[in-house]
Amino acid sequence: xxxxxxxxxxxxxxxxxxxxxxxxxxxxxxxxxxxxxxxxxxxxxxxxxxxxxxxxxxxxxxxxxxxxxxxxxxxxxxxxxxxxxxxxxxxxxxxxxxxxxxxxxxxxxxxxxxxxxxxxxxxxxxxxxxxxxxxxxxxxxxxxxxxxxxxxxxxxxxxxxxxxxxxxxxxxxxxxxxxxxxxxxxxxxxxxxxxxxxxxxxxxxxxxxxxxxxxxxxxxxxxxxxxxxxxxxxxxxxxxxxxxxxxxxxxxxxxxxxxxxxxxxxxxxxxxxxxxxxxxxxxxxxxxxxxxxxx
Amino acid sequence: xxxxxxxxxxxxxxxxxxxxxxxxxxxxxxxxxxxxxxxxxxxxxxxxxxxxxxxxxxxxxxxxxxxxxxxxxxxxxxxxxxxxxxxxxxxxxxxxxxxxxxxxxxxxxxxxxxxxxxxxxxxxxxxxxxxxxxxxxxxxxxxxxxxxxxxxxxxxxxxxxxxxxxxxxxxxxxxxxxxxxxxxxxxxx
Numbered sequence: 314x315x316x317x318x319x320x321x322x323x324x325x326x327x328x329x330x331x332x333x334x335x336x337x338x339x340x341x342x343x344x345x346x347x348x349x350x351x352x353x354x355x356x357x358x359x360x361x362x363x364x365x366x367x368x369x370x371x372x373x374x375x376x377x378x379x380x381x382x383x384x385x386x387x388x389x390x391x392x393x394x395x396x397x398x399x400x401x402x403x404x405x406x407x408x409x410x411x412x413x414x415x416x417x418x419x420x421x422x423x424x425x426x427x428x429x430x431x432x433x434x435x436x437x438x439x440x441x442x443x444x445x446x447x448x449x450x451x452x453x454x455x456x457x458x459x460x461x462x463x464x465x466x467x468x469x470x471x472x473x474x475x476x477x478x479x480x481x482x483x484x485x486x487x488x489x490x491x492x493x494x495x496x497x498x499x500x501x502x503x504x505x506x507x508x509x510x511x512x513x514x515x516x517x518x519x520x521x522x523x524x525x526x527x528x529x530x531x532x533x534x535x536x537x538x539x540x541x542x543x544x545x546x547x548x549x550x551x552x553x554x555x556x557x558x559x560x561x562x563x564x565x566x567x568x569x570x571x572x573x574x575x576x577x578x579x580x581x582x583x584x585x586x587x588x589x590x591x592x593x594x595x596x597x598x599x600x601x602x603x604x605x606x607x608x
Numbered sequence: 609x610x611x612x613x614x615x616x617x618x619x620x621x622x623x624x625x626x627x628x629x630x631x632x633x634x635x636x637x638x639x640x641x642x643x644x645x646x647x648x649x650x651x652x653x654x655x656x657x658x659x660x661x662x663x664x665x666x667x668x669x670x671x672x673x674x675x676x677x678x679x680x681x682x683x684x685x686x687x688x689x690x691x692x693x694x695x696x697x698x699x700x701x702x703x704x705x706x707x708x709x710x711x712x713x714x715x716x717x718x719x720x721x722x723x724x725x726x727x728x729x730x731x732x733x734x735x736x737x738x739x740x741x742x743x744x745x746x747x748x749x750x751x752x753x754x755x756x757x758x759x760x761x762x763x764x765x766x767x768x769x770x771x772x773x774x775x776x777x778x779x780x781x782x783x784x785x786x787x788x789x790x791x792x793x794x795x796x797x
Contacts, residue, residue, distance in 0.1 A: 333621055340628040358642050365653060382703070383764055383792055384747040396758070433703070434747035470747045500793070582790075 318556060344455040351546075356541040358571060360477075364539045364577040367456060372581045373428075375533045379403035379585040380430040382518040385437070392465060394439045401499035401529045402429045402439070406483045408494070408561060415446025418454050422563040426535075429500055431586070436464035436519045442474075446483055454478050456537070480538040480563050480573060482556040488531040488587050492561055496530060497523035531587040536562070536578045544571035633706040656786045658735050661773030662718055665788040666737030669721060670767040671793065674713060674735040675743065678795060681711060681765075686752075689713045689740050696738040696770035700788035704742075704768070705749035711765075713740035736776035740771035744792055762794035779793045 381399050393399055408584045410416050410425035417423050425443040432438045441459040446452075453552075456478045460470040497520060536556035549569035556563045557574060567574075689710035690698075696715070697708040715738035719729045744764035745751035754763040769778075771787040772779035777788070 336621065337624065340625065344628060347632050347639075351635050351639055354639055354642055356768060358646050365649070369653065369656075383744055383757070384703075386747065441765065516786065 320413045334591040337370075351572070356543055356545050357484055357575075359538045360541050360573065360575055361577075363475045364537055364575070366577045368537060368577055370458065370474060370534065371442060371535055371537075372579050373405075374428045374430075374608070375535070376580040376584050377430040377456040378530075378533075378583050381585075382431040382434050384434040385431050386434050388435075388464065390503070392400075393431075398499075399431075399437065403498065403523060404428055404485070404530055404583065405527070406485055406495075407495040407497070410443055415454055416443050416537075418444040418478065418480055420451075420480065420563070420565045420567075422565060423478075424483045426481075426483045431497065433464075436462050438462050442481065442483075442503050444478055451588070454482055463581045466577075475539055476539065477540045478535065478537065479544055479567075480542050480554055480556055480565060480576075482493070482534075482536040482561075484534040484536075484557045484561050485530045485583075486532045487532065488533070492558060493529055494525045494561060495519075495523035496526040498527070500525060527586065529585050529587055533581045533583055535579050535581065539577070546571040547571045625788070633718075652785070653774035655753065656787065659773050659787040661771065661783050662737045662773075663769045663787045665718060665721060666716075666739040666769030666771065667767050667789060667791045669714070669716070669737070670712075670739045670741055670769060671791075674765070674793070677712070681763075681795070682709070684710050686742060689742075691758070693740060694738060695772055695781050695784070695786055696740060696788070697767060697781065697796045698768075700786070701748055701768055701771060701790060704745050704751065704766075704771070707740055707742065707768075709751045710740045710742040713738070716740075717776045720776075728747055728752075733775055734773065736772050736774065738776065738778055738779075739767055741765055741767050758796055760771045760794075762796060765793050765795070767793060 379400075381396065385393065385399070387394055405427040407425040412458045416425065423444045425441065427442075428440045430438055437489070439461045441457075441461075443457055443459075444454050444455050445457045453476065455473045458472045459470075459472045460472075462468045485496050485571055487493055534557060538554055538556065549571050551569045552567040553572050554563060554565040554567070554574070554576065629732040637765050650656045669705070686709040689707045692713050693723060693724040694715060696713075698704050705796045717733050717735060717736040723734055724732055740767065743754045746755060751766075754765075756762065767790065769789050769791070774780075774783075
């Protein structure tokens, strides 16, 4: 009786070991589960955050596209030499902008978007969106926002706005919803003859038509596909991306991998391009020249 | 009982369980935090978007007012609208100095311009716009006199509109999202 409390019986030890292992296993698997969902949620949040921010920036630029301040002061630089010159540079999309440095993206189908608007009576801004490949040797692509401001002093800024971009498509439509191709500015090397239609590798479009089309743009559909920076799926899966209507959009098949991909879409009314006129039936008076600007 | 107290083999299950509990609580809290941040960001973006649409509605309401009240532009001179503007301040518009030379202003919640009922009407009631119409300013922001569209005889007017994510009579600059928007128009006969 004296030694009763000194030890445990074999059965007690065995039972405690089993219970101990079970609880440790349960705790470990719970930890594992939390860890995985943490990784996946944080990656998805990263993707949606960067894409959301980028799309609001693009949407804002598109709304402003083609705005010419009624007081704008002409300068010697040809883009703001006169109203007519300014109107030659409003919006342009280069389909399948496949060049060096990875423009065109990993799959060679991404577009380039060029937007012009005045930001003050003295300055005109050019914003260009296109994909580039990182120069650090990694196989990653990002969406670049290049800004040039023409005016008293010409300024240039370059920003990486989203990383790990897989595809960027811009489809411009007129007020009836028909796709406008080509749409291009006066910078002729970026227009008409160099435009390539998907799959055909054929040049298409005329520069003059492309310039005239600028004033018909009523809606811009923008597709942005972003990949998670890290692998999150336990098993590899195949991805197919189809952004936009056939022949002007993209059609990409990606071999099986463990990355998460999401496409973000925004459709923007380009307020300053295709102008509408509000007419009053009673008086026959109308409101004309609705050029507007979103801050 | 004394022997039990001296037993050096203490259990490790309790500290381990506590450690795991702490780690998982931290991870859980981080997850909740990420999700709620994302949720808030989305809500903000939505408010912004809705306020932008409200501002656009303001512009179209202002346009129809202009078409219906053409005579007022020639018969009455512009006046100071400052005291009548609730949240659409001239300072929101970098190309304008003051609202001293406005013709007309109005503010409405969206449920006053879009007919809806039930939940939809309640939701629309949470967004509003306020606009004012003035001469288009010159390059220095002065708009005391009418400027003509180059090459024509038509006077340029600018509609300044602000969208807000609150009802027209409760929106204020400090607490609400306000999206300013402007449109330059001319009256054509």
